[in-house]
Amino acid sequence: MSFFKKTLFLLKYKQKIMQKYLLALLLFLSAVTFSQELEVILQNPVSENNFRGLWVVDENVVWASGTKGTIIKTTNGGKSWQNLPIKGFEDKDFRDIVAFDEKRAFVINAGSPAYILKTTDGGNNWQIVYQDTSKNAFLNDIGFFGEKIGFVFGDPDNEANFTLLKSEDGGNTWTNIGKNLPKAQKNEAGFAASGTIMRFREPSHIWIGTGGGEKARILLSTDLGNTWQSVEVPILSGKASQGIFSVVFQDLKNGVAVGGDYTQPNFSEKTAIYTSDGGKSWKIAKIPPKGYRSCVSYIRKKTYIAVGSNGIDFSKDGGKKWKNISTEGFHTVRFIREGNIGWAIGNKGKLAKIILK
Structure with missing residues (x-):
C-alpha cells in the first residue's frame, strides 16, 4: 500500500x-x-395507607383517595395536607376521586357493596348518592363533563352487561345505561388501578379501556354514551392480569393507552399504544415504557407521563417513544392540563410532586 x-x-x-x-x-x-426536563420531588407521607385515586384541581388544590376509607387533600400546593378519613367507611378502598374545587368532590370504592359518595364541605361530611349491593358490583372510574354530566364505569353483571352509571344533575342521582355498551367478553372487565380507565374530551367523547379477556379493547362513544364502537387493540392481553390499565387523550384525535401485566412489572413488551384517529385504530409504541404501567397522563404538546410499580416514563412525541426517568414506583399520576405541575401517588402514602421544567 x-x-x-x-x-x-x-x-x-x-x-x-x-x-x-x-x-x-x-x-x-x-x-x-x-x-x-422532569423533576420528581418526593413528599413526606401523609398517611401509611395505599392510594390510587388522585385529582389535581389546580396548582394549589389536590385530592387523593385510598384504602381504609382515607381521603387526603392539600389547598396550598402540597405545603400541608389534611387527612380526612370517611367515618363509617373505614373498610372501603376508594379507588377513584374527582373534585371540582377545594369543597366539592366525589369518590367511588372498589368491591361490593359499591358506593358513590359526595362532599360539599371539603371532605368533612359525605353523602351517599348511589349504592349497589349486588355481588358483582365493582366500580372502576368516575368522571364528569363540566359539573353536570357525570359517568361511572364498572365491571359487568351476570349477563355480561358492563356497568355505566350516568348523572345529568351534578352527581345527585345516577342511572345505569350499561346496556348501551357492547357486551363484555369472557373474563373481560375494567382495571381500577388508577381511576383512569375512562377518559373524556369535550364536547361528547368517551373512551374506556378494558382487559382480562382474550383481547383488550377500547370502547368509544362520540355522543355522551348513547352509542358505542368497540376496537380491539394490540396491547398485551389474554390473561386476567393483562390489558389496558389507563387511557388519555390530548384532543379528539391523539391519545395514548398503557398497561401490560401487573403480575410481571418488568415485562415491557406491548405495554403502550397510541392513536391519531380518535381511537379507531392503534399502534404499538416503538420504544415502550420499562414495564407494566398503571397510569398515563397528558401534560402538553404531545408530552405524556406514565407510572407503574417499577418507575416513571416520559414521552415527548405522542406516545411513540418512551424514556425511563425514574425507578420510583407509583400507581397514579395526574397533571394540570396544559400546565407544568403534577402529582403521583402510590402505596404506603408515597407521594411526589412532579414539575415539567
Whole structure:
C-alpha cells in the first residue's frame, strides 16, 4: 500500500471512529436532557395507607383517595395536607376521586357493596348518592363533563352487561345505561388501578379501556354514551392480569393507552399504544415504557407521563417513544392540563410532586 493510500485509509478510519464517538455523545446528552426536563420531588407521607385515586384541581388544590376509607387533600400546593378519613367507611378502598374545587368532590370504592359518595364541605361530611349491593358490583372510574354530566364505569353483571352509571344533575342521582355498551367478553372487565380507565374530551367523547379477556379493547362513544364502537387493540392481553390499565387523550384525535401485566412489572413488551384517529385504530409504541404501567397522563404538546410499580416514563412525541426517568414506583399520576405541575401517588402514602421544567 502506498503512503498516500495508507494515509487516506487512516483518515477515513479516524473519521468513522470520531463519528461513532460523536453519535454516542449526542445520544448521551439527549438522554440527560430528557431526564432533566422532569423533576420528581418526593413528599413526606401523609398517611401509611395505599392510594390510587388522585385529582389535581389546580396548582394549589389536590385530592387523593385510598384504602381504609382515607381521603387526603392539600389547598396550598402540597405545603400541608389534611387527612380526612370517611367515618363509617373505614373498610372501603376508594379507588377513584374527582373534585371540582377545594369543597366539592366525589369518590367511588372498589368491591361490593359499591358506593358513590359526595362532599360539599371539603371532605368533612359525605353523602351517599348511589349504592349497589349486588355481588358483582365493582366500580372502576368516575368522571364528569363540566359539573353536570357525570359517568361511572364498572365491571359487568351476570349477563355480561358492563356497568355505566350516568348523572345529568351534578352527581345527585345516577342511572345505569350499561346496556348501551357492547357486551363484555369472557373474563373481560375494567382495571381500577388508577381511576383512569375512562377518559373524556369535550364536547361528547368517551373512551374506556378494558382487559382480562382474550383481547383488550377500547370502547368509544362520540355522543355522551348513547352509542358505542368497540376496537380491539394490540396491547398485551389474554390473561386476567393483562390489558389496558389507563387511557388519555390530548384532543379528539391523539391519545395514548398503557398497561401490560401487573403480575410481571418488568415485562415491557406491548405495554403502550397510541392513536391519531380518535381511537379507531392503534399502534404499538416503538420504544415502550420499562414495564407494566398503571397510569398515563397528558401534560402538553404531545408530552405524556406514565407510572407503574417499577418507575416513571416520559414521552415527548405522542406516545411513540418512551424514556425511563425514574425507578420510583407509583400507581397514579395526574397533571394540570396544559400546565407544568403534577402529582403521583402510590402505596404506603408515597407521594411526589412532579414539575415539567
